[in-house]
Amino acid sequence: MTRDYANRKPRSTKPRKPRSNSKAAPKKRFPVVVAAIALLGLAGFGYFLWSITGSSDQAEVVETQVEQPKPKPAPKKDPDALPPKPKDEWTYQTELENKQVEVDLPEQSTAPTRPYQMQCASFRVESQADEMKAMIAFQGLTAQVRKVQGSSGTWYKVVLGPYDTKRAAERQRHVLQRAGINGCQIWFWEG
Structure with a gap:
């Protein structure tokens, strides 16, 4: 069944009058049974409280009747007195005199640790490499142009460094990336 809500007349905002022909709701009766159970429970709780009111006094009387030996009073001490010297x-001093300590040192490699360098570009024309070097200089960094002979001819590489740690090279690479100079690679320094 479908209803047409669009063409339906709007309801009036006046409050409705109750229909006279409807049956009145039957009046509810007072729950006598529930009230009686609640009253009995309350009376039982009151009797319980009344019965335990004197029990704590009787326990104290029993405790006082037992004679306990009185402890001897402690000798009076001077509150300003210091405790005895330990x-x-x-x-350990005598033990260390006779002991030897052995320390394992890792073997140091004979190969020198190589610092890092960063290469930002390589060009066939030296003037392009000098332009890149100038752009890097505007960022406050120092770059070098190196002429390298390769199997495919002469290249002009724009490099920065050397850096002692890769983290230092990464820091400067991020400075260049913020300036729009991308593609810089970090390598081991080769001399």
């Missing part, structure tokens, strides 16, 4: 029981 005895020195240091034995």
Whole structure:
């Protein structure tokens, strides 16, 4: 069944009057049984409280009837007195005199650690390499142009460095990336 809500007349905003022909709801009766159970429970709880009111007094009477030996009063001490000086029981000095300590040192490699360099570009024409070097200089960094003979001819490489750590090279690469100079690679320094 479908309803047409679009062509339906709007409802009036006046409150509706109750229909006279409807049956009145039956009046609810007072729950006598529930009230009686609640009253009995309350009376039982009151009796319980009344019965335990004197029990704590009787326990105290029993405790006082048992004679306990009185402890001897402690001798009065001077509150400003210092405790006795502890005895020195240091034995490590004599033990260390007779001990030998062996330390394992890792073997140092004979190969020198190579610092890092960063190559930002390589060009066939030296003037293009000099332009790149100038752009890097505007960022506050120092670059070098190196002429390299390769199997395919002469190349002009724009390099930065050397750096002691790769992290230092990464830091400067991020400076160049923010300036729009991308593609810089970090390599080991080769001389």
